[in-house]
Amino acid sequence: MDEGGQYNPRTVEEVFRDFKGRRAGMIRALTTDVEEFYQQCDPEKENLCLYGFPSEQWEVNLPAEEVPPELPEPALGINFARDGMQENDWLALVAVHSDAWLLSVAFYFGARFGFDKADRRRLFNMINDLPTVFEVVTGPAKKQAKDKSSVSNHSSNKSKSNTKGRGSECQGKYMKAKDEEEGLEEEDEDEHGDTLCGACGENYASDEFWICCDMCERWFHGKCVKITPARAEHIKQYKCPSCSNKRARP
Secondary structure, eight states: OOOOGGGGOOSSSHHHHHHHHHHHHHHHHHHTTHHHHHHHTTTTTSSEEEETTTOOOOOEEOOOOSSOOOOOOOOOOGGGGGGGOOHHHHHHHHHHHHHHHHHHHHHHHHTTOOOOOHHHHHHHHHHHHHOOOHHHHHHHHHHHHHHHHHHHHTTTOOOHHHHHTTTSSSSTHHHHHHHHTTOOHHHHOOOHTBBBBBTTTOOOOTTSSSOOOOTOOEEEEEETTOOHHHHOOOOOOOOHHHHHOOOOOO
C-alpha cells in the first residue's frame, strides 16, 4: 500500500525527511487538492484511508491487506463521516488523525532501527518545530495570516500602503517585490515571520514570493499554488485552490 514500503530511513535525519514528505502530501490533500480529496472519499465505498508518501504525494485507498502491516496504518473509514459533518469539521478530524499517523510512522522507524533516548528526543524536537497538519488546515496558520494581513493594512509604511491599498484585490500579492525594491526585507521578515503557508505549512521567508487569498486570508508560497509574480500582476482578486473549488454541499 505505502510506496515508502521499499524505503526504510535509518537515521534521525532520514526519518525526519520521510516525515516531512508524508506530511506535505497530506497537507496538500487537505488544502490545495481538497476538492479532489473530497470526491475520492465517497461514503458509498469501503473503509478508506488517507496516505502520505515521502515523495510529498497523497492517496486515498483501502488499508493494507497484510496483518500486521509493513507500517502503522492511518485512520480507517474517513469517508464514512464525510457527509455527516460540516466539511471544515470533517477536514479537521482527518487532519488530527493524520498528525497521529505521521508520529506513529516516525517513531515506528525509530524503534525498528534502535534509536536511543537522545535520538528519539532529537527526532521529536525536529518534528515539534513544524506546525501540525491540524494547525495548517484549521488553526494558527489561518489566524496568523489574518493577523498579519490586518497589521499590514494599518501599516504607515509607503510600500506596504501601496501593496495593501487596493482593498480586497490580493492584499499581499506584491509585498515581496516592493520590499526588495526599497530594501525592506528585514522589516518584512519581522512582520511576517510567523506566517505559515496554507499549502505546505512552512514559515514565511523574505526571499520567496507569497500571495494572499482574498477569501480565506491565508498566505501561500507562489510555487505551492503555481502563481508567479508576473501572473499575480494581472490578478485582481486571488482565490486559493480551496476557495476556488468550494461549492454548496449538503
